[in-house]
Amino acid sequence: MAAETGTPTTLTLKSNDDELFSVAESAAILSVTIRNMVEDGCAGGVIPLDNVDGKTLASVITYMNGISAIPADEEKKKSYRDKFLSDKDFETLADMVLAANYLNMSCLMDAVSAKIAQVMEKKSVGWVRRKFGIENDYTPEEEAAVKEEHKWTFEGVETDDDN
């Protein structure tokens, strides 16, 4: 744990593509996975994070530093999260939700999930498939059967783009 006095403890994190990052322990322990390692005394040297690549880890660390610098004010934290995610493309969001899950950071995970859901809201099936690169593996008959199965549901779903 952080020293009682003196300079704050710094941890070294290693991504799965061997990039090294220094981060203040006080920010890094937003990750329950890292916090547990610190508490178990396994954080002495380099902490390997096998499921996170360097690009994503750099982003997560920016988030950790940014959010931990904000005092306990949920409004300000939320507005930081919104701003932090506003310029992220979908690929980055998908990598971040995986990283947040692996690092056990519920606040980041919830925010990224909400952002992805926001992208999907009120969009047509075709739009979502194109946006996310989802390959439609239904035959036309199967797709018609699924739509028929949920007839009432589809009646009520409004979409912005039906192409």
Added chain:
Amino acid sequence: MAKRWRSSCSEKDNKGLDKHSSIDRIGALPDDLLVNILSLLTFKEAIATSVLSSRWRYLWTFVPKLDFDGGESLLKVSSKGCTKSLLNKERSAYVEWVDHVLALHNNSTVEEFRVFFDLDKSYKDSIGKWIRYALARKIQRLELNLTDEFYGRRGYDKYYDFPYKLLKRVENPIAIDCLKSICMNCVNVSGEALEFFLCNCPLLENLSVSESGQLSSLRIISGSSRSLKSLEISLCHNLELVEIRDSNLVCFKYEGPRINFLLENVPHLVEMFIGGLLGSKFKMLFDFNLFSLITPTMAFLDILFLF
């Protein structure tokens, strides 16, 4: 597609994916993360994702929030030309929809269960089945809004009677101890049933009942949920008495005809709204003598709104 539930992402799923947008990035996420995302959409939108691809077909069945919002259909019902037979057709379609979704739903936990449609007591078998489904799955928030504001008023005798017996069934105890919020509108729920919830749901924070014809008295006394923060009762015209003793209640709203209130040792009550409208006349429906008796117990009251 077989229904499959992967609880975590294997390392293999993460590696070797290139960055092109034509690659199915969202499909690379494990099921539990996708379900988490789906539960942030409206329930209908979540179900609609079943048509994206076979991978998505049954993902929505794990969403723990079941919000059967019949809003769009209710708008059709409220239009001028709506006939009784069209209403009944919409009702049957709604009931079929809920039945169908519950037959496919796959999660052993239901955090939220919401019914919002114009349904009368003739659908009691289906509604009873839905309530049993929800109550058997550690439900946290239950809302039964069987509204009659869209097509036309039905009257208490046509309202669905809440199946109190269901709660008391000893041979099949129902796991209601996770309930945090109960809201009912146009449901004949009795004081006995509400008191049963209050005594058996230690986490119950919010109780809201409107337009129940069976509510004649409600007693929130020792043994009731200590978590109860908000109580709202409106337009229950057979109600005569609300008694609240030794409670941590913070907010109490009442709207309706003149009744007797008895409040004692409710030290956290800071918001109280009392109002009522009978017939065409607006009038204060409050017994001021009784009010003066109860004020000493409400020393911390911040808001008292009489309307």
